[in-house]
Amino acid sequence: ESNSLIVSFGEMLIDFVPTESGVSLAEASGFLKAPAGAPANVAICVSKLGGKSAFVGKLGDDEFGHMLKDILIKNGVRSDGVVFDQGARTALAFITLLPDGDREFMFYRNPSADMLLTESELNLELIRKAKIFHYGSISLITEPCRSAHLRAMEVAKEAGAILSYDPNLRLPLWSSPEEAREQIMSIWEHANVIKVSDNEFEFLTGHKTIDDETAISLMHSGLKLLLITLGCHGCKYYTKHFHGTVEGFKVKPVDTTGAGDAFVGALLCKIVEDESIFEDEERLKKVVKFANACGAITTTKRGAIPALPNEEEVLKLLNG
Ligand code: ADP
Secondary structure, three states: OOOOEEEEEOOOEEEEEEOOOOOOHHHOOOEEEEEEOHHHHHHHHHHHOOOEEEEEEEEEOOHHHHHHHHHHHHOOOEEEEEEEEOOOOOOEEEEEEOOOOOEEEEEEOOOOHHHHOOHHHOOHHHHHOOOEEEEOOHHHOOOOHHHHHHHHHHHHHHOOOEEEEOOOOOHHHOOOHHHHHHHHHHHHOOOOEEEEEHHHHHHHHOOOOOOHHHHHHOOOOOOOEEEEEOHHHOEEEEOOOOEEEEOOOOOOOOOOOOHHHHHHHHHHHHHHHOHHHHOOHHHHHHHHHHHHHHHHHHHOOOOOHHHOOOHHHHHHHHOO
């Protein structure tokens, strides 16, 4: 059996999403309770597309924590890396949908269970099986989860995994923008694949438009692929050998939540099948197009996890 396991590490939580935009949750006529957390979205996306997927993280031993673990299992994600905290509760995010379609977050994290994962709770056997080890930044902000995250990265790397990083900036979670920038750049150098959004590119570099020179300056010797997503405009890609843009798909977005995670999940599914894409531009472009299609479909339905497509849906959009 070939090794094709994709392990995602980090937070999984519940989003409370108001049914109308422009009002806070307290003012809304109702709300949706949606499973969320960027690394968990990626894990479920991989599984829905037919890939082998596992999630590693900590949940509260409460109604929400058990609901989330069940959602992983129902979606075919290995959950033997999930542990429960006996004291702290599962993280929650209270969302306001702004009139321009953007979102504002208020988090219950004081501290939430995900922040309390310790090194000794890591399922190292599972992590060592990863062909790709994917993670974000939120698990790096505070101890003890930060040490657990760094250890898991190290173990995965030693075992030969490709490290995949999506900074997934949620600024209010850091004590300052400077601290966020510093933490993101300090683990940037360890990753082999990185996906950032255009907003994150601007935050990290101070450049409003994405110029190739600045993007290339973010490359380092271990980084095989840097992707900068551009919302409806698709995505820019950079490798050691070539760079370019792949246009996005025209769809009618209703909620862009999870588009970036769907993009990453699709990308990782293809990388695990064929590593030659780092050297073969034509193949890479096909893969990025597939990821763009997966991201685009996710914007056409509400929520993140409920909106993730299966492979058939992605192929349908791809083949027009
Ligand atoms: P993030 O969710 O991380 O901010 P983006 O919004 O850039 O990331 O979306 C990730 C990918 O999803 C894009 O590269 C694109 O392929 C697809 N996508 C996002 N928004 C749209 C949209 N409005 N129309 C079509 N595709 C989209």
